[in-house]
Amino acid sequence: MTTESVSSDTTPEGQLPVVVIGAGPAGLTAAYELAKGGDPVIVFEADSVVGGISRTVERDGWRFDIGGHRFFTKVPQVEALWHEILPDEDFLLRPRQSRIFYENKYYDYPLKPTNALKNLGPIEAIRCVLSYARAQIAPPKDQSNYENWLVARFGWRLYRRFFETYTEKVWGVPVKEMPADWAAQRVKGLSLGNAIVNALLPKRNQKDITSLIEEFQYPKYGPGMMWEVCAEKVVALGGVIEMKTRVIAVSGVDDHVQSVTVRSKEGVTTTIAARAVISTMPMRELVQALEPAPPAPIVAAGSALHYRDFLTVALVVPNQGVFPDNWIYIHSPEVKVGRIQNFGSWSPYMVKDGKTCLGLEYFVFQDDELWSSSDEDLVALATRELERLGLVPKNVVERGYVVRVPKAYPYYDGSYKENVATIDAYLQHHMAGVHLIGRNGMHKYNNQDHSMLTAMLTVENLRGARHDIWAVNVEDEYHEQSATTAGREGTGRDAPILPARPTAS
Numbered sequence: 001m002t003t004e005s006v007s008s009d010t011t012p013e014g015q016l017p018v019v020v021i022g023a024g025p026a027g028l029t030a031a032y033e034l035a036k037g038g039d040p041v042i043v044f045e046a047d048s049v050v051g052g053i054s055r056t057v058e059r060d061g062w063r064f065d066i067g068g069h070r071f072f073t074k075v076p077q078v079e080a081l082w083h084e085i086l087p088d089e090d091f092l093l094r095p096r097q098s099r100i101f102y103e104n105k106y107y108d109y110p111l112k113p114t115n116a117l118k119n120l121g122p123i124e125a126i127r128c129v130l131s132y133a134r135a136q137i138a139p140p141k142d143q144s145n146y147e148n149w150l151v152a153r154f155g156w157r158l159y160r161r162f163f164e165t166y167t168e169k170v171w172g173v174p175v176k177e178m179p180a181d182w183a184a185q186r187v188k189g190l191s192l193g194n195a196i197v198n199a200l201l202p203k204r205n206q207k208d209i210t211s212l213i214e215e216f217q218y219p220k221y222g223p224g225m226m227w228e229v230c231a232e233k234v235v236a237l238g239g240v241i242e243m244k245t246r247v248i249a250v251s252g253v254d255d256h257v258q259s260v261t262v263r264s265k266e267g268v269t270t271t272i273a274a275r276a277v278i279s280t281m282p283m284r285e286l287v288q289a290l291e292p293a294p295p296a297p298i299v300a301a302g303s304a305l306h307y308r309d310f311l312t313v314a315l316v317v318p319n320q321g322v323f324p325d326n327w328i329y330i331h332s333p334e335v336k337v338g339r340i341q342n343f344g345s346w347s348p349y350m351v352k353d354g355k356t357c358l359g360l361e362y363f364v365f366q367d368d369e370l371w372s373s374s375d376e377d378l379v380a381l382a383t384r385e386l387e388r389l390g391l392v393p394k395n396v397v398e399r400g401y402v403v404r405v406p407k408a409y410p411y412y413d414g415s416y417k418e419n420v421a422t423i424d425a426y427l428q429h430h431m432a433g434v435h436l437i438g439r440n441g442m443h444k445y446n447n448q449d450h451s452m453l454t455a456m457l458t459v460e461n462l463r464g465a466r467h468d469i470w471a472v473n474v475e476d477e478y479h480e481q482s483a484t485t486a487g488r489e490g491t492g493r494d495a496p497i498l499p500a501r502p503t504a505s
Contacts, residue, residue, distance in 0.1 A: 071448075
């Protein structure tokens, strides 16, 4: 192993750089804003591609998204930045269509009475309506858990059909163990009554409720196109981006950050003096990288933070007869897949003539059997499940690819807020100059636009502003939903408080 060090003499005019950890939306936004202002900046990314969870994976000429990323925001400065990075002609305006697939039928989402009644059939429809009416007359007394919260708004029968199975697939725990202060992103602001009103009195491109957005922008080669171009612009402005380079230490002296130590793919270890550090790396890993090592309570707080992981199996199939939706939610309990993307419906530039690519999404923990399964076994599983659902015969699947995404979603257990606050307070007092941004950097379930906003405001803070970035996606002006949230103590993008998991070693 080779060890090198880089002094301030390697930066323009001897000025120390700002080190950005991670080249996802938040990290690259910070780097771009810094470089535009003439600040020296170095970005270190452990992966071989930029974009983080918003990257676009390319395999054999096929491009596929990781989870699906609609470009819609109510934050004007983020909207402006998107179009500053990419020219207007590189954006497509796409119709938003996503439905629930259950018992070989497609249900419009948000629920529309005529569609739901037709699919349910007259007898089951009557049962669902009566169940809903019963819940309105005598709602569950205890609505502190998410199950009863949903039942009060939809009734037991609709809850079991349209919410229970999918929600448990996503988070890996029973719905009744989730507290009701999570109003799930996909049902935010909705009830059966709201759905009926919207069906009878529709308004074009409804945006008051996030789930009702009808159109969105999308880069024609996928979201990764945005971050590939952004990275090029950072470099053109004089910034440095080092790929396949992992941060192994963030060191401080006299309660202020002094340097960052990284290890390249070749095993070369380098220490870089830094004016400030902007971190998007998982907070748990950041705590482990701090030097000198923090006191035991801080280490314990970091080890207690957990994540929900994610993998996509992308299957190449003929386009004929495939559902036209951007994605469909799979509520069938007999399969493990939670959601299926049709990447050809996101952009025709991501697929090839006469064919499309379907992304089957599995929500997992890294200690699950699925995560450790071979790519071949996962492709075989996804192929079988497509056929079992009646969507695509297995004999027409041409090839498959697997992408694993660790730490895709911050896991909110009952102590996560206290742990995050403990770590943040320690950094402010004993490692000043370290700034947390983005989803994993803040352990906060931010959307892409909110992650970008935390980066933009942090750069302004480095230049003398005093923004509270922890208010992003909590204060009213940052929320996707237009209804007032003043005084609300939110978790960021809505995610549930979940049962505690074993502490990480």
